[in-house]
Amino acid sequence: xxxxxxxxxxxxxxxxxxxxxHQFIVEEAVKGxxxxxxxxxxxxxxxxxxxxAKELKKVLTPLNVPLIINDRLDIALAVDADGLHIGQSDMPxxxxxxxxxxxxxxGLSVETIEQAREANQLDVDYIGLSPVFSTMTKTxxxxxxxxxxxxxxxxxxxxxTVAIGGINTDNAGDIIKNGAxxxxxxxxxxxxxxxxxxxxxxxxxxxxxxxxxxxx
Amino acid sequence: xxxxxxxxxxxxxxxxxxxxxHQFIVEEAVKGxxxxxxxxxxxxxxxxxxxxAKELKKVLTPLNVPLIINDRLDIALAVDADGLHIGQSDMPxxxxxxxxxxxxxxGLSVETIEQAREANQLDVDYIGLSPVFSTMTKTxxxxxxxxxxxxxxxxxxxxxTVAIGGINTDNAGDIIKNGAxxxxxxxxxxxxxxxxxxxxxxxxxxxxxxxxxxxx
Numbered sequence: 188x189x190x191x192x193x194x195x196x197x198x199x200x201x202x203x204x205x206x207x208x209h210q211f212i213v214e215e216a217v218k219g220x221x222x223x224x225x226x227x228x229x230x231x232x233x234x235x236x237x238x239x240a241k242e243l244k245k246v247l248t249p250l251n252v253p254l255i256i257n258d259r260l261d262i263a264l265a266v267d268a269d270g271l272h273i274g275q276s277d278m279p280x281x282x283x284x285x286x287x288x289x290x291x292x293x294g295l296s297v298e299t300i301e302q303a304r305e306a307n308q309l310d311v312d313y314i315g316l317s318p319v320f321s322t323m324t325k326t327x328x329x330x331x332x333x334x335x336x337x338x339x340x341x342x343x344x345x346x347x348t349v350a351i352g353g354i355n356t357d358n359a360g361d362i363i364k365n366g367a368x369x370x371x372x373x374x375x376x377x378x379x380x381x382x383x384x385x386x387x388x389x390x391x392x393x394x395x396x397x398x399x400x401x402x403x
Numbered sequence: 404x405x406x407x408x409x410x411x412x413x414x415x416x417x418x419x420x421x422x423x424x425h426q427f428i429v430e431e432a433v434k435g436x437x438x439x440x441x442x443x444x445x446x447x448x449x450x451x452x453x454x455x456a457k458e459l460k461k462v463l464t465p466l467n468v469p470l471i472i473n474d475r476l477d478i479a480l481a482v483d484a485d486g487l488h489i490g491q492s493d494m495p496x497x498x499x500x501x502x503x504x505x506x507x508x509x510g511l512s513v514e515t516i517e518q519a520r521e522a523n524q525l526d527v528d529y530i531g532l533s534p535v536f537s538t539m540t541k542t543x544x545x546x547x548x549x550x551x552x553x554x555x556x557x558x559x560x561x562x563x564t565v566a567i568g569g570i571n572t573d574n575a576g577d578i579i580k581n582g583a584x585x586x587x588x589x590x591x592x593x594x595x596x597x598x599x600x601x602x603x604x605x606x607x608x609x610x611x612x613x614x615x616x617x618x619x
Contacts (some may be wrong), residue, residue: 202590232492233474233475233489233492233493233494234491234492234493234494234495235492237494237495237498259477260477260480260481261475261476261477261480261494261502264476264477264502265502266478267477267497275450276448276449276450276451277448277449277450278449278477278481279450279452279453282453282481286477286480286481288569329572402418
């Protein structure tokens with residue numbers, strides 16, 4: 188059985204980590220409540236990406252937290268990661284699924300309502316709604332989906348949804364209240380002085396929003 | 404049985420191809436005598452790399468010429484390429500072999516005599532000696548091995564050898580005379596007005612040098 192709890196999903200970024208290692212950030216973040224970790228690397232050699240992935244796999248396996256690799260299926264296979272996250276410019280989903288196998292998690296970024304509708308034809312394990320708000324982390328972003336976009340997609344998608352882009356403790360609750368299953372964050376954890384505490388605070392926001400929802 | 408004739412090995416480069424497609428260049432080059440083709444792409448999305456690889460595979464399969472993918476094992480698997488070429492900063496050889504399987508070609512770039520000695524411990528299908536001369540094609544090059552380096556490596560390696568870097572009709576024969584099994588070229592084919600004729604001329608140089616060698 189695949190374990191795919193997208194509620195508090197950490198996406199790594201070395202440049203935003205204030206010089207601290209992925210291992211440090213990830214261990215602290217998991218202590219604080221992170222449920223899934225995605226290793227995202229650009230402009231790095233395959234060898235270095237492989238090494239980082241291997242190190243994170245070693246940290247996360249005993250913690251029982253899935254490691255997802257962004258884009259690079261070769262790295263995912265090489266370290267036997269728990270899954271792969273693909274964007275619209277990455278490997279086509281069908282090819283990725285065939286090579287990864289049915290037991291692995293595959294997440295897909297959708298940037299528009301239309302892409303979210305198309306994703307209903309695929310047996311992805313979750314869709315990433317990207318970006319919900321504008322952000323400085325990614326440079327190739329589309330128009331933000333906004334809370335309205337999240338709400339609309341949540342109304343028709345058959346997949347788990349995780350929103351990403353500009354999410355912090357101020358707006359995390361709104362994401363859940365509008366129907367997403369989880370939030371994915373970069374700087375709201377990796378750039379914080381105390382990544383464990385940062386994760387805890389985000390988790391508190393999610394729990395509070397879920398309580399309100401379940402009582403509504 | 405793996406078909407791995409490295410004698411005239413074309414490495415693609417879109418930026419040096421004078422605006423012409425890989426398909427055009429490759430078809431012409433194979434007509435002229437190219438025995439193997441490596442698709443090398445940097446700064447391209449996984450999706451676009453995959454598409455290019457799929458197109459080249461379609462061109463090369465009926466011509467019975469192996470398609471080798473540079474660095475990206477995911478692309479190699481996705482298009483069922485004939486092989487993978489790895490450099491010293493790419494996937495470790497053992498991991499690549501395990502994922503590619505025994506039936507696929509794996510080539511490894513070596514940039515020093517020491518790396519060539521280390522490669523004797525691996526069951527790679529060929530080693531690329533890189534660079535033999537200085538070149539404008541790659542920016543991250545080490546000191547050229549020179550003809551002396553080729554000669555020394557050829558004296559002890561157990562692998563097929565293909566030299567790359569600054570090779571053209573003026574020096575192709577010298578590479579063979581110094582013991583390499585083949586030459587790999589980029590601009591000496593892709594940047595030429597007539598890639599077929601360019602390949603033919605290189606092949607003539609190789610044949611002539613091999614004749615001289617066999618008579619010596």
